[in-house]
Amino acid sequence: MKDYHINIFYSEDDEGYIADIPDLRFCSAFGETPIQALQELEIAKQIWLETARSQGKPIPQPTYRPVIAKC
Template sequence: MKDYHINIFYSDEDGGYIADIPDLKFCSAFGDTPSEALTEVLKAKAAWLKAARAAKKPIPKPSFRPAIYQVA
C-alpha cells in the first residue's frame, strides 16, 4: 500500500521544523527536531483521516512523490 508523502523543512520564522502532507489539505505539524515534527504530523494525519471519515468527506489517494535531484 502506498502512503502519503511527507515534507519536513526548517522554518526560520517559526524557529523549528514543519512537517506537512501535501495530499491532505492543511495537514501539518511543528517540532523542535525533524523527528519530533514527523511524530506530530503522523498524529495529525490520523486525526485528519478520522475526521474526514466521520464527516463522510472524500479521502484523496496518495499522489505526491518526493523530487529527486541529480547533480551533474
C-alpha cells in the same frame, strides 16, 4: 501499500521544523527537531483522516512523487 508523501523543512520564522502532507490539505505539524515534527504529523494525519471519515468527506489517495536526490 502507498503512503502519503511528507515534506519536512526548517522554518526560520517558527524556529523549528514543519512537516506536512500535501495530499491532505492543511495537514501539518511543528517540532523542535525533524523527528519530533514527523511524530506530531503522524498524530495530525490520524486526526485528519478520522475527521474526514466521520464527516463523510472524500479521502484523497496518495499521489506519486518521484524522489529527487541532491548531491
